[in-house]
Amino acid sequence: MRQIRTQPGRPGQTLNLAFDFSSILGSTESLSGTPTCGIAVYTGVDNSPNSLLSGSPTLSGNVVTQPVALTVASTGNIYYLVATCSTTSGEILSLPLFLAVVPEVT
Numbered sequence: 672m673r674q675i676r677t678q679p680g681r682p683g684q685t686l687n688l689a690f691d692f693s694s695i696l697g698s699t700e701s702l703s704g705t706p707t708c709g710i711a712v713y714t715g716v717d718n719s720p721n722s723l724l725s726g727s728p729t730l731s732g733n734v735v736t737q738p739v740a741l742t743v744a745s746t747g748n749i750y751y752l753v754a755t756c757s758t759t760s761g762e763i764l765s766l767p768l769f770l771a772v773v774p775e776v777t
Contacts, residue, residue, distance in 0.1 A: 715748030
């Protein structure tokens with residue numbers, strides 16, 4: 672499965688994580704329907720990782736965007752996110768992303 676690379680986030684940031692499905696779509700297909708996004712703790716401790724998801728994911732062209740609001744409590748954690756969406760050919764595709772939350776350096 673293809674994985675998206677992203678820069679680390681910092682506490683207090685709201686990030687719009689973009690999942691670009693273009694490279695895994697067939698030449699005649701596109702995304703359709705309502706996308707979903709799941710989140711889990713990959714490393715660290717967070718009893719409610721879903722609380723970081725700030726609203727529902729949106730679909731624009733072949734890109735699913737999920738806003739994520741990072742908190743001080745999320746510092747030091749690595750999160751695993753997966754965006755899923757249907758295609759015009761009836762397939763269901765998913766793309767994973769790892770997001771590290773690093774402390775502010777002062």
